Amino acid sequence: MRQFNKHTGKVVPLDRSNVDTDQIIPKQFLKSIKRSGFGPNLFDDWRYLDSGEPGMDNSIRPVNPDFILNKDCYQAASILLTRENFGCGSSREHAPWALDDYGFRVIIAPSFADIFYSNCFKNALLPIQLSEEQVNNLFEISSLEQPINLLIDLEQQTITIPNGDILKFEIDNFRKQCLLDGLDEIGLTMQYQDEIKKYEEQRRKQAPWLFVEIKA
Amino acid sequence: MAARTLYDKLWDAHVVRNDAEASLLYIDRHLVHEVTSPQAFAGLRLASRDVWRASSALATPDHNVPTTDRSKGIVDPISRIQVETLGQNCRDFGITEFDMNDRRQGIVHVIGPELGATLPGMTLVCGDSHTSTHGAFAALAFGIGTSEVEHVLATQCLLQKKSKNMKVEVSGELHSGVTGKDIALAIIGKIGTAGGTGYTIEFAGNVIEELTMEGRMTLCNMTIEAGARAGLIAVDQKTIDYVKGRVYAPSEEHWSQAVETWLDLKSDPDASFDQLVKLDAKDISPQVTWGTSPEMVVGIEGSVPDPAKEKDNVKRENMQRALDYMGLKANTAITEIKPDKIFIGSCTNSRIEDIRIAAQMVKGKKVATSIKLAMIVPGSGLVKQQAEQEGLDLIFIESGFEWREPGCSMCLAMNADRLESGERCASTSNRNFEGRQGQGGRTHLVSPAMAAATAIAGHFVNFTA
Numbered sequence: 001m002r003q004f005n006k007h008t009g010k011v012v013p014l015d016r017s018n019v020d021t022d023q024i025i026p027k028q029f030l031k032s033i034k035r036s037g038f039g040p041n042l043f044d045d046w047r048y049l050d051s052g053e054p055g056m057d058n059s060i061r062p063v064n065p066d067f068i069l070n071k072d073c074y075q076a077a078s079i080l081l082t083r084e085n086f087g088c089g090s091s092r093e094h095a096p097w098a099l100d101d102y103g104f105r106v107i108i109a110p111s112f113a114d115i116f117y118s119n120c121f122k123n124a125l126l127p128i129q130l131s132e133e134q135v136n137n138l139f140e141i142s143s144l145e146q147p148i149n150l151l152i153d154l155e156q157q158t159i160t161i162p163n164g165d166i167l168k169f170e171i172d173n174f175r176k177q178c179l180l181d182g183l184d185e186i187g188l189t190m191q192y193q194d195e196i197k198k199y200e201e202q203r204r205k206q207a208p209w210l211f212v213e214i215k216a
Numbered sequence: 217m218a219a220r221t222l223y224d225k226l227w228d229a230h231v232v233r234n235d236a237e238a239s240l241l242y243i244d245r246h247l248v249h250e251v252t253s254p255q256a257f258a259g260l261r262l263a264s265r266d267v268w269r270a271s272s273a274l275a276t277p278d279h280n281v282p283t284t285d286r287s288k289g290i291v292d293p294i295s296r297i298q299v300e301t302l303g304q305n306c307r308d309f310g311i312t313e314f315d316m317n318d319r320r321q322g323i324v325h326v327i328g329p330e331l332g333a334t335l336p337g338m339t340l341v342c343g344d345s346h347t348s349t350h351g352a353f354a355a356l357a358f359g360i361g362t363s364e365v366e367h368v369l370a371t372q373c374l375l376q377k378k379s380k381n382m383k384v385e386v387s388g389e390l391h392s393g394v395t396g397k398d399i400a401l402a403i404i405g406k407i408g409t410a411g412g413t414g415y416t417i418e419f420a421g422n423v424i425e426e427l428t429m430e431g432r433m434t435l436c437n438m439t440i441e442a443g444a445r446a447g448l449i450a451v452d453q454k455t456i457d458y459v460k461g462r463v464y465a466p467s468e469e470h471w472s473q474a475v476e477t478w479l480d481l482k483s484d485p486d487a488s489f490d491q492l493v494k495l496d497a498k499d500i501s502p503q504v505t506w507g508t509s510p511e512m513v514v515g516i517e518g519s520v521p522d523p524a525k526e527k528d529n530v531k532r533e534n535m536q537r538a539l540d541y542m543g544l545k546a547n548t549a550i551t552e553i554k555p556d557k558i559f560i561g562s563c564t565n566s567r568i569e570d571i572r573i574a575a576q577m578v579k580g581k582k583v584a585t586s587i588k589l590a591m592i593v594p595g596s597g598l599v600k601q602q603a604e605q606e607g608l609d610l611i612f613i614e615s616g617f618e619w620r621e622p623g624c625s626m627c628l629a630m631n632a633d634r635l636e637s638g639e640r641c642a643s644t645s646n647r648n649f650e651g652r653q654g655q656g657g658r659t660h661l662v663s664p665a666m667a668a669a670t671a672i673a674g675h676f677v678n679f680t681a
Contacts, residue, residue: 016534017530017534018409018410018509018534020509020647020649022628022647022649022650022651022652023649023650023651026651026655027628027629027630027652028630030251030279030630031251031280031292031294031295031297031298031630032294032298033254033255033258033297033298033301034254034255034258035255035258035362045650045651045655051637051655052655054294055294083530084410085409085410085413085443088409088410088443089345089647089649090344090345090628090647091252091343091344091345091347091359091360091361092251092252092361093252093255093343093361093362093363096361111410111413112413113410113413113443114379114413114414114443114444114445115345115358115359115360115361115440115445118361118364119361119363122361122363122364123363172237172377173236173237174235174236174237174238174375175237185363185367185375186263186265186366186367186370186371188375189240189367189370189371189373189375190370190371192232192233192240192373193371195232195233195240196232196240196242196268196371196372196373199232199242200242200269200372203242207337207474207477208470209335209465209466209467209470209474210244210335210337210338211271211272212464212466212467213271214271214272214273214274214312214333214464215271215312216312216314216318
């Protein structure tokens with residue numbers, strides 16, 4: 001996995017709460033069997049005026065000029081600022097894939113849905129949880145005509161805002177290390193193969209019905 | 217040992233190792249479908265990894281499959297490739313798959329329990345958020361992303377942080393016609409779609425005990441709509457009776473030992489919960505959602521709320537936005553709302569009991585002429601077969617419903633079943649998000665009884681009055 005250490009980028013404020021994964025990447029794009037290529041269809045229903053289908057040439061589709069991601073000043077933004085319960089709904093990892101593929105590296109919100117939050121870490125996408133008040137403040141300063149840049153330092157767990165103030169954020173240490181080192185979690189678990197086998201052996205004796213083979 | 221909740225017990229029984237920040241949890245059962253698995257299998261191939269215990273997994277295509285005549289296969293080439301990819305991956309890695317033409321095919325969360333692949337005391341995962349369904353069997357069941365699907369395939373384990381414990385207690389006497397679906401929506405209405413974030417919710421109280429297994433599955437299924445990854449209900453005689461004799465249930469040899477173990481799958485009387493929520497059954501009437509989030513819900517006797525009365529700015533804007541999307545005016549009586557389509561199906565409400573209830577409501581009556589399409593999509597081939605043996609299909613066809621093949625169908629409209637822009641649907645599914653059932657489509661979440669009664673009346677109706 002890609003490492004995440006520091007990131008400086010432009011913030012786009014998406015002033016909506018409960019943004020669900022169906023909005024982040026609508027279901028028709030989930031038919032892909034690949035992990036990449038979802039970026040052009042991120043927020044598809046909000047971003048374009050027509051009805052999106054897989055295989056369309058997105059560069060010639062009519063865009064919704066009112067949608068914040070389409071504003072000129074927010075092009076090349078890499079930090080998404082949004083409201084509570086971001087990523088609720090379906091477990092589709094296509095949601096972080098689409099955000100990543102679009103170019104986002106950090107998402108800031110007062111709260112995230114559990115499965116989405118966990119999926120972000122598997123894709124080097126950093127979800128930062130701040131207090132409602134801190135998020136409100138960021139919305140206030142980023143709603144000015146001039147978009148703001150933030151410096152995110154994962155090691156230090158800090159966000160530096162344009163006036164030089166520093167915000168601290170919390171993150172669980174294991175997830176932080178995985179991002180800093182770009183760790184392959186499966187590889188990590190594979191180190192404990194013997195322990196897994198031992199557990200299995202013991203469990204098979206205690207509860208053999210859990211090991212009934214699924215066969216046709 | 218300190219008093220433990222049901223969740224604590226299930227967790228403790230599956231810990232392979234504890235580290236300071238996360239635990240390695242053993243996964244007993246893995247359900248696999250076509251949408252969230254192809255990239256996981258590709259990842260295995262890329263890293264030259266094998267599947268740890270292929271016989272623990274059960275696969276079936278459900279999201280993309282057509283619900284009409286299947287003899288011609290899947291028309292949409294991209295859907296077809298995804299379904300074929302699942303078949304190829306299962307063959308390559310030795311996983312049992314019930315394909316589209318197998319009568320055991322169906323929605324993963326319907327076939328798991330009906331085949332006995334879901335058992336009390338298990339950890340069960342699937343790349344699908346509605347995996348919480350299986351918690352009705354006191355199994356620790358939760359949805360995972362594709363990276364975690366790959367992790368489970370490769371190692372039979374997941375790195376997890378333990379959630380907090382929440383108990384939702386529903387007591388008293390339910391009004392007639394109020395079902396598991398209404399209880400679920402009423403709970404979400406009370407605690408909100410993020411109310412359960414970070415928790416595993418155990419449902420308890422006499423009302424939960426009195427629910428059938430189907431009702432309990434509906435309730436646990438919707439736990440994720442309250443923000444909690446997993447919902448749980450303690451084992452009782454109903455759980456045991458439901459499991460007995462199913463294909464993958466414990467053999468005679470192990471049955472009594474299994475039952476003895478299962479009977480301990482309940483919270484200790486003095487176990488403590490981080491949060492307790494109580495609902496009185498008498499306050500729950502048949503529920504109908506009016507907005508674009510499952511928490512935007514009201515009883516059938518109510519009306520569409522008025523954003524002008526909401527003091528919180530963000531909430532008021534969300535309400536107004538939802539009303540605009542839904543094409544509804546504030547203060548409209550719910551019974552005045554007229555759907556264009558009726559969908560009875562999904563992993564929430566497509567089991568035999570749901571279909572029986574709906575059949576009872578429409579027997580001898582005709583679907584209102586204003587309804588463009590009313591469809592019943594059984595949750596599995598076996599549910600369909602059972603319903604047909606009981607003659608339920610004929611009741612529906614007679615009254616003007618379409619009787620379809622099993623799958624996820626119009627719950628998320630990945631196949632051809634969908635709403636057109638502006639169409640309004642009374643749906644027994646689980647999400648009323650914008651565009652969920654088709655771009656511009658307007659979803660009202662209801663129980664099967666309400667959906668069936670609405671099909672006949674042409675508008676939402678208080679069928680209990």
